[in-house]
Amino acid sequence: xxxxxxxxxxxxxxxxxxxxxxxxxxxxxxxxxxxxxxxxxxxxxxxxxxxxxxxxxxxxxxxxxxxxxxxxxxxxxxxxxxxxxxxxxxxxxxxxxxxxxxxxxxxxxxxxxxxxxxxxxxxxxxxxxxxxxxxxxxxxxxxxxxxxxxxxxxxxxxxxxxxxxxxxxxxxxxxxxxxxxxxxxxxxxxxxxxxxxxxxxxxxxxxxxxxxxxxxxxxxxxxxxxxxxxxxxxxxxxxxxxxxxxxxxxxxxxxxxxxxxxxxxxxxxxxxxxxxxxxxxxxxxxxxxxxxxxxxxxxxxxxxxxxxxxxxxxxxxxxxxxxxxxxx
Ligand code: UT7
Numbered sequence: 429x430x431x432x433x434x435x436x437x438x439x440x441x442x443x444x445x446x447x448x449x450x451x452x453x454x455x456x457x458x459x460x461x462x463x464x465x466x467x468x469x470x471x472x473x474x475x476x477x478x479x480x481x482x483x484x485x486x487x488x489x490x491x492x493x494x495x496x497x498x499x500x501x502x503x504x505x506x507x508x509x510x511x512x513x514x515x516x517x518x519x520x521x522x523x524x525x526x527x528x529x530x531x532x533x534x535x536x537x538x539x540x541x542x543x544x545x546x547x548x549x550x551x552x553x554x555x556x557x558x559x560x561x562x563x564x565x566x567x568x569x570x571x572x573x574x575x576x577x578x579x580x581x582x583x584x585x586x587x588x589x590x591x592x593x594x595x596x597x598x599x600x601x602x603x604x605x606x607x608x609x610x611x612x613x614x615x616x617x618x619x620x621x622x623x624x625x626x627x628x629x630x631x632x633x634x635x636x637x638x639x640x641x642x643x644x645x646x647x648x649x650x651x652x653x654x655x656x657x658x659x660x661x662x663x664x665x666x667x668x669x670x671x672x673x674x675x676x677x678x679x680x681x682x683x684x685x686x687x688x689x690x691x692x693x694x695x696x697x698x699x700x701x702x703x704x705x706x707x708x709x710x711x712x713x714x715x716x717x718x719x720x721x722x723x724x725x726x727x728x729x730x731x732x733x734x735x736x737x738x739x740x741x742x743x744x745x746x747x748x749x750x751x752x753x754x755x756x
Contacts, residue, residue, distance in 0.1 A: 434605030439491025468687025472588030472712030509544020542744025544716030592720025
């Protein structure tokens with residue numbers, strides 16, 4: 429058993445096309461003031477024509493390998509969280525593998541919506557500590573723009589596209605690395621955020637498409653309430669598991685779904701907002717990509733230094749949520 433796993437490198441792959449709130453107000457009945465006040469979002473990045481989920485994911489994975497100082501050929505597993513795969517079958521992770529020019533290693537997708545990266549990190553942490561793999565690439569990637577209903581202002585203004593990735597491997601220093609992970613789910617809230625069509629409940633038919641069942645449906649208020657409650661409790665679980673108080677945390681990299689959710693969680697766990705890395709204003713909600721994109725940004729901006737204690741948290745459809753504590 430390896431005592432600890434740690435993040436050896438990070439990377440992101442984000443589209444170059446930036447779409448502002450004003451741009452959206454030209455296609456749907458919304459405005460910059462509403463979106464800014466209710467969510468904190470000013471702009472988001474939407475994928476370019478001709479590119480797909482695995483392109484963004486492969487870009488993030490390549491950048492993460494580079495920052496870890498390894499070649500993609502040294503990877504021994506790929507775990508990819510997404511709800512917007514290239515196609516329902518096969519896994520998007522195999523296309524990423526192909527685009528990285530490698531083969532033979534396990535590569536699979538997991539479905540935990542906005543918590544997908546944290547679920548993937550938990551799996552990678554276990555693989556590495558069990559001694560099974562030494563270089564696991566965990567990717568969170570989403571191209572929600574291709575499945576949103578661009579006539580529904582309740583959802584289409586909230587999301588952005590992008591990918592983030594990390595490489596997880598054994599930590600030589602047992603005091604550094606992933607200290608804990610906690611993941612949770614509650615199917616009792618499944619109806620509040622879902623894509624109802626395209627599965628076995630509502631297979632794709634002309635009628636299911638006419639009824640717009642292939643788009644994201646969300647009860648925003650219910651998700652908001654549950655997000656504040658569960659992100660706070662998952663953060664507290666991480667603190668308690670490590671014998672820490674909020675004052676011990678140097679930086680929080682939380683899922684960027686709504687600035688008001690982050691503010692409410694900060695208040696509940698008694699941490700000032702300046703301890704949170706915020707990029708929602710520039711990316712919107714990129715679902716499973718949100719935490720790894722924010723982590724990569726914070727790291728490259730020099731906000732994360734060795735020895736710092738970093739708290740991750742995320743919540744999404746399922747509901748699925750979780751937290752992780754790291755000593756960098
Ligand atoms: O990634 C994890 C999953 N997602 C989330 O965590 C999202 C959680 N929920 C939220 O962030 C918020 O609930 C929203 C941002 C989605 C909505 O904010 P809200 O403060 O809960 O607004 P609301 O849904 O209660 O709507 C308030 C009003 C409504 O008008 P009426 O009924 O009061 O006349 C909406 O029709 O705002 C209206 N509205 C809009 N107006 C302009 C809703 N969307 C828009 C819009 N532009 N885009």
